[in-house]
Amino acid sequence: MHAIEIDRLTRVYGSVRAVDGVSFHVEPGEIFGFMGHNGAGKTTTLRMLLGLTRPTSGSARVLGHDVVRESLEVRRQCGFLPASYALPAHMTARQFLHYVAAMFDLEPDAAEARIQSLLRLFGIESAADRKLGGFSTGMTQKVGLAQALINEPRIVLLDEPTSGLDPLGRHELLEHLRQLSSERGVTVLFSSHILSDIETLCRRVAALHQGRLVAFGPIETLKREHRSANMDELYLSLARRAA
Amino acid sequence: MQATLRRYRLLEARHAVGWVPLVSLLVGVAIVVFTAMLIPLLPTAVNAFMERAFLIRGLGAVLLVNEYTGIYMLAFFCGAAGLMRALVEPRENRSLEMLLSKPISRRAFLMARVGPVLLASTVVGVVMSLVTGLVVRPFTGEGSTVSVAGAIGSGLIFTALAVLLLSVLVVPLLLVRDAFQGLLIAFVLWIAPMFPTVVLLYRPDLYEGRDRLRDLLVLGPNLLWYDASVPLLTVIALAVAFVGSWGALVLGARVFERTELR
Amino acid sequence: MKARFLWLDVRATLGERKTLLAAGLMAYAVLIMPVLVAKPPEHVLSALKGWFSTSDPFILFLFIWTDLAMNKIITILGVVLAGSLLIRERETGQLAVLLSKPVSPASYFLARSLSACAVMAVLYIGAHLAAAPLVARSVPGFRTGVFFASMAVHLFSAFFAVCLSALVSVLIQKRALAGLVSLLVLSLLVGLAFMGFYNPAWRELSFFNPITQGISVLGHVDDLRPGHVLAPIAVLLGINTVVLALGALRVRHLEV
Numbered sequence: 001m002h003a004i005e006i007d008r009l010t011r012v013y014g015s016v017r018a019v020d021g022v023s024f025h026v027e028p029g030e031i032f033g034f035m036g037h038n039g040a041g042k043t044t045t046l047r048m049l050l051g052l053t054r055p056t057s058g059s060a061r062v063l064g065h066d067v068v069r070e071s072l073e074v075r076r077q078c079g080f081l082p083a084s085y086a087l088p089a090h091m092t093a094r095q096f097l098h099y100v101a102a103m104f105d106l107e108p109d110a111a112e113a114r115i116q117s118l119l120r121l122f123g124i125e126s127a128a129d130r131k132l133g134g135f136s137t138g139m140t141q142k143v144g145l146a147q148a149l150i151n152e153p154r155i156v157l158l159d160e161p162t163s164g165l166d167p168l169g170r171h172e173l174l175e176h177l178r179q180l181s182s183e184r185g186v187t188v189l190f191s192s193h194i195l196s197d198i199e200t201l202c203r204r205v206a207a208l209h210q211g212r213l214v215a216f217g218p219i220e221t222l223k224r225e226h227r228s229a230n231m232d233e234l235y236l237s238l239a240r241r242a243a
Numbered sequence: 244m245q246a247t248l249r250r251y252r253l254l255e256a257r258h259a260v261g262w263v264p265l266v267s268l269l270v271g272v273a274i275v276v277f278t279a280m281l282i283p284l285l286p287t288a289v290n291a292f293m294e295r296a297f298l299i300r301g302l303g304a305v306l307l308v309n310e311y312t313g314i315y316m317l318a319f320f321c322g323a324a325g326l327m328r329a330l331v332e333p334r335e336n337r338s339l340e341m342l343l344s345k346p347i348s349r350r351a352f353l354m355a356r357v358g359p360v361l362l363a364s365t366v367v368g369v370v371m372s373l374v375t376g377l378v379v380r381p382f383t384g385e386g387s388t389v390s391v392a393g394a395i396g397s398g399l400i401f402t403a404l405a406v407l408l409l410s411v412l413v414v415p416l417l418l419v420r421d422a423f424q425g426l427l428i429a430f431v432l433w434i435a436p437m438f439p440t441v442v443l444l445y446r447p448d449l450y451e452g453r454d455r456l457r458d459l460l461v462l463g464p465n466l467l468w469y470d471a472s473v474p475l476l477t478v479i480a481l482a483v484a485f486v487g488s489w490g491a492l493v494l495g496a497r498v499f500e501r502t503e504l505r
Numbered sequence: 506m507k508a509r510f511l512w513l514d515v516r517a518t519l520g521e522r523k524t525l526l527a528a529g530l531m532a533y534a535v536l537i538m539p540v541l542v543a544k545p546p547e548h549v550l551s552a553l554k555g556w557f558s559t560s561d562p563f564i565l566f567l568f569i570w571t572d573l574a575m576n577k578i579i580t581i582l583g584v585v586l587a588g589s590l591l592i593r594e595r596e597t598g599q600l601a602v603l604l605s606k607p608v609s610p611a612s613y614f615l616a617r618s619l620s621a622c623a624v625m626a627v628l629y630i631g632a633h634l635a636a637a638p639l640v641a642r643s644v645p646g647f648r649t650g651v652f653f654a655s656m657a658v659h660l661f662s663a664f665f666a667v668c669l670s671a672l673v674s675v676l677i678q679k680r681a682l683a684g685l686v687s688l689l690v691l692s693l694l695v696g697l698a699f700m701g702f703y704n705p706a707w708r709e710l711s712f713f714n715p716i717t718q719g720i721s722v723l724g725h726v727d728d729l730r731p732g733h734v735l736a737p738i739a740v741l742l743g744i745n746t747v748v749l750a751l752g753a754l755r756v757r758h759l760e761v
Contacts, residue, residue, distance in 0.1 A: 050344050052504050076346035086336040086596065102251035103345035147341070262682045270689055289703045292552040320688055328681040336596045422593075423585045424523040426684060430581045431530065445541045445549060445569060
């Protein structure tokens, strides 16, 4: 069974086809790159995978669950970090993580233990009881990631997770994701327009251009097929061909 | 699993109980007491005018007409502010998407956020009603047209109306992106039931030959006209408000489930 | 540059949905007015004569228009237009972008407050211009000069509602609470606005209520002189300046 299976997924807003007949699949435990320019349809696809947006047509399954009919079960087993978000400024990091844990019905003791380990993992223990309103971008992103991992998810959907991070923060994040995948078998759907991050982290990718899937497969195979030396060349080649 | 989420609901309730209900409660009680002190100090002609205009008799009745407006206002706007914080602000500051990506249905999310707000408004209205019952006591007794039970009951009826309107307000608040656009809608919703009373004040002729309609619509004075029946009316109003609020919230949940996150 | 910023801000606010809703509210007040004043009961007319020392039927319209319609509308509009000043920008991350430009927090606060006042003025004056011809036909003895003189003074009360909401917003910095506090304070001032007319012994105390200043023309319908218009406007200008200065002082060292 594929971890994520998308079949001719389409979402139309008025006259705009935000996602247009996209099909691909993600294997369990892999870090899968999902690339495309801003507005290519990546975020809409991720939202549809979580049942936050209804597909106009097509279907998708996450861990075998239909994303429309069984969205709660999908969300129970997934972690999600949106591209653009705000954390409640009046809460501390610990309070916020407890709040999110309560949405998964985690017992307070189990939640506290989990929160403690996540705070340690991301190196933000000392800031745990500070109000989120005063957090830097990098710290906010770490809390964002911690909330995505609070339920020990089997799949993590990350939408532009490295944007706004400094080189060190970016490096640490990519390391965390590698560990999650290799040590815990977590499937990561890594959506980004930063192609170097995708090349560093992923073996296989899907590329969207103006809502359409323009490539899907192992990066090395795609590079060979398109005679591209690096990811930038590959993406430009794909985009030009699609245009 | 959705049946539990007890801890989540408790956390939502704890966040809902902030400064807004507390300030509303303190200001509300202060307004009830201040009104009770102010009305007897007004010139006789002013109170006589209000008696004539609202077809009521006695200082106690004049006092209550004013107190009811205060109860209605505080209970409603305390809740409206809470609803905007609970429903519109997460949409505005982009935290809604992250919250809704958790395994919690939109219905459960809505109820967990709206329930404590409605409860806080109810508490504000109930406490103000009880204080109104206390301040009106010196004006009750033989020959008086008002009673403590009538005053408290009427306060509860206005509270029930405020909570019902807040439940109705949930639907537009789920669709707006600007909290202050929501406030404007809230204001319109709040002021609409007061219009029949304004008509009684300036155009009483419009009610001529329509006594039943007048008795039904002129909120505030009508409860004083039927002071003895207020306990029964309170029970009916609470039941109607409960059912109506539930219906409005179910509708709100449906709307929320169909609302796109964009 | 500041004037252009102000103009662009006003234009943007005028295009917002909440402004359209507010205009709808004003339009409703204009349309309902001829109905409300068409057949006043005798006890209302005699009460008004006692309070404003005139039996001119025009006073009934002016009283209802000012107290029932405009006072209530400026209360809510003040909060709607300025009740989340700087809070919303801070929550959505806009403030960092805006303050990265060569503009101090205080001048940004003043510009946004003045812009909100300008939007209030557009809506308020627009409502009066629409009401005048409509009501002139249905209210006997309608006096255009007095109507617009009253408008001119009360407009500065409307500005006060905006300025106070802006001040409360930056003082409290919590949106829902700030909106509620502004609404309660303004409602209380509106509720007490006519106390000086009801009881002449309280007239001096009412002097400090900006909404009372705004309605002061109602006491001079039959003997209106320039001083009756200019004096309350001067007082209100002073109050509004102080309120805005307090707000600017509060945000002077604002950190994003």
